[in-house]
Amino acid sequence: MKADSKLRRIWADKVLYLLLLPCMAYFIIFHVWPIIGMKLAFYDFRIIGDNVFVGLKYFRELFSTPIFLNVLGNTLIISAMKLFIIFPIPILFALMLGEFRNGRFRKAVQVVSYMPHFLSWVVIAGIWFEFLSPSTGAINELIKALGFPAQDFLTNKESIRWVLIASEAWRSVGWDSIIYLAAIMGISPSLYEAAYVDGGSRWHIVTRIVLPHLFIPMVTIFILNVGFIMNAGLDQVLNFTNDSVNSKIDIIDTYVYRVGLVNGQYSFATAANLFKSVIGVILVLSTHFMAKKLTSKGAW
Structure with missing residues (x-):
């Protein structure tokens, strides 16, 4: 009886469930189905022939x-x-x-x-490369206007993580x-x-x-x-x-x-x-x- 009532509710909201199908298909194909492939971590992968079980190797x-x-x-x-x-x-x-x-x-x-x-990260990276450019970037123009030498933030190990944080914050x-x-x-x-x-x-x-x-x-x-x-x-x-x-x-x-x-x-x-x-x-x-x-x- 309960199953019948659930089916009736699903049928009554069939349009909503149809709208949900593309999202469900995406997660099944790209997030659920690949879980099966995780067993490869315990096998020696071979293009020809069967994979060989190697445990925690x-x-x-x-x-x-x-x-x-x-x-x-x-x-x-x-x-x-x-x-x-x-x-x-x-x-x-x-x-x-x-x-x-x-x-x-x-x-x-x-x-x-x-x-x-x-925006894709390719575009965002391009924007930030221009923004932080040592020669023409807005930040370095401001730094030089204050009398300090220009900084190459993108090749500096001390600043690169902060560049990631700043660009992520700007994006999200x-x-x-x-x-x-x-x-x-x-x-x-x-x-x-x-x-x-x-x-x-x-x-x-x-x-x-x-x-x-x-x-x-x-x-x-x-x-x-x-x-x-x-x-x-x-x-x-x-x-x-x-x-x-x-x-x-x-x-x-x-x-x-x-x-x-x-x-x-x-x-x-x-x-x-x-x-x-x-x-x-x-x-x-x-x-x-x-x-x-x-x-x-x-x-x-």
Whole structure:
């Protein structure tokens, strides 16, 4: 009986389910089906003939490779910088947009801030190369105007990670603020009216009304971001890397790309990627349960 009622509800909402099909097909083809291929981490890959089971051979090789420890360290450092530096910025940006009284101006700011999200990292890297150029870049023109020598930020090991953080923030802050802005727009006007009647200032309204409504989205997004801490940004790093700074920004994804696709060591690269995926799952579950214990709210 229950099955029949579920089928009837599905049939009643068949248009919505049809709209969902392309998204489901994408995740099944590119995210679920490849999980089967992860078994290659435990086999010797052979183009001709059957693959030979070798157990944990490639994991032992992975952890005994000196470069992998450097790559793992770079991944964790860059991801942690992105997580803790960039995470609060969309929240502050959404709070700022929520304070605008001019609706047209707010929408214009939103549109401009969303645009970088739709650019590929090839285009973004080109923009930042021009922006940070030692000879004609806007930043170096300002530095020279202040009487200091020009800096080549893109080949400087001390600054390259900050370039990654700044370019990631420029690209994602506007887009990431959408969920927070939607939560702010969903707050009942009666709460604001009651606060004004009680003599509350704008600071009190933000801290006592707005931020509590943003708490659940903040916890959920933080947990998901922690789960992706092993993904430091393949496309971004590939476009910003060069021989001078590669030792500082070579991450697991670029290492897997180089070893697997360029050098053809498919089993070894699969082992590295499987290690990264398992750590990501463990981090998501751990952060979720910690959030449940501390705040009674998790990601689900």
